[in-house]
Amino acid sequence: MHQRTPHWKSRPERSNRLALGVICWIALRLGRRVARLVLWPVAAYFLLFGGTSRRASLDYLSRALGRRARWRDAWQHIFSFSATILDRIYFLKDRFDLFDIEIEGEPLMQARWESGRGAMLFGAHLGSFEAIRALGRRIPDQRIALTMYEDNARKVNATLDAVNPANRPEIIPLGHVDTMLRVKDALDDGALVGLLADRSLGDEETRPITLLGETAQLPVGAFRIAAMMRQQVIFMAGLYLGGHRYRIRFVPIMDFGEVAREDRNRAIDAAMHAYAQALDECLRQAPMNWFNFFPYWPSDSR
Structure with missing residues (x-):
């Protein structure tokens, strides 16, 4: 089955390097407290004028909160998104000392690193991926590679060049002839290969999962x-x-190295549902972290 909602890739990008440069200057010269004050009018602007995003936020929050979401809920949602973008600047500058960061599942990641095996980290457009780099402070020799589509890779590189070009992570662009070979080489080298598994490009196969009860x-x-x-x-x-x-949360989903070939399809289904369950728990515990500001559930599922 294919996704029937308007595709996220058709949504225009509202950010640009000039705006990012201004925010970086405020954040790094005037400090995080002052920079966070700027987020108030920014969040208010997008709440008032981002009609589609606001409606998607209210629809999602009504599911996550278990009640009809109000405008102040949507404002908090948008503000949280803006706050994670601001904090990205500090994470890219390795200013982890500014934050109180708790890591759930650290023994899992430590054991995996000690084994010398690579692993695939499946995330979502949820919270802050840059915060996960705090793991590198606990396991400094851990190699991390990110897979993403080329347009997104260019945007990430532009962001990193504006903030800290020396701290650019390894990025493997998707859709190239050698993509899978590069992913395999990284995994064979013991790297963590991260990707965001919650969005479809619109023309790939999808399967139904239960998320927030629907x-x-x-x-x-x-x-x-x-x-x-x-x-x-x-x-x-x-x-x-x-x-x-x-x-920061790490949850084991599936080890396909232990799955027989004839059981692979059942294991894929089980892994998808385990991923959805882990995502569901995050959305219920920290609902303001869901940053898919477009209709994610089919309109006839309500």
Whole structure:
């Protein structure tokens, strides 16, 4: 089944390098407290004039909160998104000292690193991926590679060049002839290969999963790659808890290295549902962290 909602890739990007440069200057010269004051009018602007995003926010929050969401809920949602973008600047500058960061599942990641095996980290457009880099402070020799589509890779590189070009992570662009070979080489080298598994490009196969008590469509591709490469899949999330607090979460999903070929399809289904369950728990515990500001659930699922 294919996703029937308007596709996220058709939504225009509202950011640009000039605006990012201004925000970086304020954040790094005047400090985080002053920079956060700027987020108030920014969040208010997008709440008032971002009609589609506001409606998607209210629809999602009504599911996550278990009640009809109000405008102040949507404002808090948008503000949280803006706050994680601001904090990205400090994470890219390695200013982890500004934050109180809790890591759930650290023994899992330590054991995986000690084994010398690579693993695939499946995230979502949830919270802050940059906060997850705090793991590198606990395991400094850990190699992390990110897979993303070329347009997104260019935007990420532009962001990093504006903030800290020396701190650019390894990025493997998707859709190239050698993409899978580069992913395999990184995994064989013991790297963590991260990707966001919650969005479809619109023309790939999806399967129904239950998220916040209702049916949504989750793309299959990432899980097939993990199964084909017989890799361990770990759910990852960097949840923003307000103020200067973050909670990083790692949850084991599936080790496809232990799955027989004839059981692969059942294992893919099980992994997709385990991923959805881990995502569901995050959304219920920290609902302001869901940053898919477009209709995610089919309109007839309500």
